[in-house]
Amino acid sequence: MEGLFEVVVFLATATLGAALARKLGLLAPIVLVVAGLVLSFVPGFPHVRLDPDLVLVGILPPLLYVAALETSVPAFRHNLRPILWLAVGLVLFTAVAIGLVLHLLLPMVPFAVCLALGAVLAPPDAVAATAVARRIGLPRRVVTILEGESLLNDATALVLFRVAALAAVGSAVGVAEVSIEVLRSAGGGVLVGVLGALLFGFVHKRITDPLLDNALSLIIPFAVVFVAEEIHASGVMAVVVTGLALGHKLPVLMSAASRLQVGAVWRLVRFLLEGLVFLLVGLQLPDVLQDLDEPLGRVVGVTAAVLGTLFLARFVWLFPVTYLTRLVPSVRRGTARKPVKYPLVIGWAGMRGVVTLAAALALPLTVAGGREYPRELFIWLAFAVIVATLVGQGATLPMVARRLKLPPDDPVQDALSAAGVQQQASRAARERLDELAGTAPAPVVDRLRRGVEERTNLAWERLGGTQRETPSQAYGRLRQEMIDAERAVFRNARDTGRIPEEVLVQAYRDLDLEESLLRREGNR
Template sequence: MEASIFFVIVGAVAVAAVARWRGWPAPLLVTVVALAASFVPFVPNISIDGHVLLNIVLPPLLYSAALDVSFVGFHRALPQIRRLGVWLVVVTAAVVGLLAWWVMPSLTLPGALLLGAIVAPPDAVSAASIGRRLGLPRRVMTVLSGESLINDATSLTMFRVFAAILAGATVTVWGGVGQFLLAVGVGMLVGLVFGVALHQLRTRVDDAVVNGTFGLLAPFGAYAIAEELLGSGVIAVVAMGLFVGFNAPKTSYATRQQEAPLWLSADFLLESFVFAYIGLQLPRVVADLTEGEGGPIVTLSVVVLVAVLVVRPLFVYPAGAWGRWWTRMRLRKWERLASAPGVASAQVRLRGRRPISEDQLRRRLTETRLSWRDNAVISWAGMRGVVTLATALAAADLAGLDARAADAIVVVAFVVTVGTLLLQGLTLPWLIRALGVVDDTEREEDARELLAVRERNRDAGKAYLREMRRTWADRHGADQLPAFDAFAKRLVRVEADAEQAEAKARPTAEQFTALAKGWLAVRREMLLEERRAGNLSEEVMRELITAMDAEELALDTRIALRT
């Protein structure tokens, strides 16, 4: 079994590498190749328990995705993310459940709703890979990524509720809502505890290897403990990832540089295996169809596949219109409050927080505006993935579900997963190009923002150098000012000859190293302040901090070579 899994992983990684080399969407190619390979006699037919698959694959993939999501963008798009990640999952589960019960009454209503919960959550891995390659706007990518971070929690909570009903427990609607709120609350608490602990470790321990190792372990711990406490492991991992990612600029540059390639490799490995595993389940599906009554199950699979394709756009457009109406109502409410006698607009308070300006108020209350083209892409980016297949495999062990119903659920989950991957995944690039949904405007705005913040960043660095120069002569003697000025020019003008600057600085290398690191620290703090003030997007800030990390790495490398 272990050898079979190893060879499957190697093959999947090789296919994914070819896809990356050719610029093709790797998840789709891996799935197609795995489907074809499943007919080859010597290809192993591996089977992993659904619970084990979720516990191994889901935590690191969720955590890595949360690290890369802009917390500011996530917070601003939260109304849209919440509608897609919670309410769309509930609506999809209900529609699919009722249709499945009508097509195959032997499933029973709880079993049909269980099937609905299984196929409801999309997996944004495929959509994200296609979107990044084709340059989808950041506003669309944020919504898709944010949805994928929370919809699994909704689906898995519903799965637990309907599994309990199948086992004979009495669960009311309010009881189900209570379980969901408990799962979210406990998950957020566990995730924040782990996030704070991991962040403290990353800021206090100056060892990138140790920090990276604990970063690999933390998602599994947060997921397992939250699930043990009847919380949502998904929410725990997402909360931890958002907290750690938001505070990542406060850690050492070595930790950030160690972390990025580590998680890129982990994602590449896990995603390749997951989509290969999905494709290799075809023999099991064929066996389930030949052993049982294939006709009704095939009909059910087609009906459910059509339902998940249709429900999403039918939900996205009305939900978007409702969101725009709700935004207008909120703005009118706070405008009336701001214009009340004796209340200046700058003194408006939002939920008891400190006073904010009218512009800041509008920014916080206004949803990210999505055009009908953006919503068309979001409507068609509903590919299913590992959560759907893993929960279907886990359903086979549930009490109260007979073998025929379990086989039907596995077959339907497989058809929906592969069907959406191929139908939507292969046509999504064409749709994006046909509608012209690209981020040209955002790129221009980022360029302007980058130019402006670089100027302010340089000014902050120069102010620090001027302040240090005034005390330099007192600390080290006036004869050191020429060397200070030469090194300061090297810091401000990165195109200067590094060897010449180093030679002048050599007599006081430790002092000049401290000066350079202080100069970088002041500039990083300035970027964090700009982000806090809402003047700088997180994506642009990360780009600038990455450049500063490279500067600090070059500085430390020169010091190591000198010693």
């Protein structure tokens, strides 16, 4: 009972924190981390010690899965080269850089342990990067690159962490062992992900009940990660591959009702889990400080050195990769030279999150020979990096993006493309309607033709800007008033006993669906 009470308190606090962030126009991850830091010292507030398995197996998979579902596979494939440079190359470069700096500052600590912490600190957080990037309206290509990086970098980091941790505890790790570990983790994760996509895609295709589709969708990330971990493959990679494949095929795997419900359920799940993880990060401060038993000077010096290395490594890697690789003809062909502002904003978007702390808590207790090392200092470094990057870089990223004046995506071009495709779709719909016109009464066919014309006109109206009210906007405004009047009549009939509750619920459901469509069209 006490555990359930704490979960409710955490979720309620995370919800209130997110609401406060929206009210103040701030980024929710930053507000929730700061709220957790403050609440961790409030007497009587529930205390929780983060469990690495809970994060890596219970929280991370669903967040990665929903992010992969919403990722455009064509855009991901088009930007695969920069994504891999960041998700693989940058993670390895950052991990080695931090490992070397730590080993120079703490020569008594084996390099393998320092490298393991480097792997922990290297990957930016999947939740923070995409939440911040979308919130401040970065260009679509930048968001795609950051999303792709955040989907794959955890797999790279965790594989490197596993190899370094094995070496730290005295296991023989040579080229052959590393190769086998990488093949088993990455290759096995991809294989499990592909099999998961095939299996669950087959099941989704044959389910007609939206509730069952929802239940299956919630089970998929956990089922995939459990299978992957059972064979010591990368659960992160497996979840991402499954999510990308199913998300790309979702329009033909689920009915319209299922897609609407699944989208709504995952939005709620993501909102609650994202709020929970950032709040939990802040709440860890008392435990981190309590276990820390190092001289203050050493703590400050090592923390500053690690933060500086982490910050510089991202830029030191980004600029050569962005510009020097264009000297290679196969890379240069078909790519345009990007202004310096693009690598600058991508470099600034290096916020770390809960995965960093969870992996740090999984560091070995002792190293080879049973020797101890300052493990508590390493956990503090992970915590400090999360808070510093989230609060520092996350809070200033909107300002940096504004100062750099990144050109936004052209809404006119988007609307023009949409209108062109809508016209083709309307033509296909009319042709199909002409084929079936003899199977329905003429008034029904005429009504359907008018509906197709209205959708085509609405698409072209969006090109006219927002200086005046379009006919479709006028229609939406008036129809909204009519829906409100209809609701009042049904509600009064239920209150006076003329209709049962079930009739009211059905009528409200129909009116709610129509209103949601009106709001969707009005927000385009």
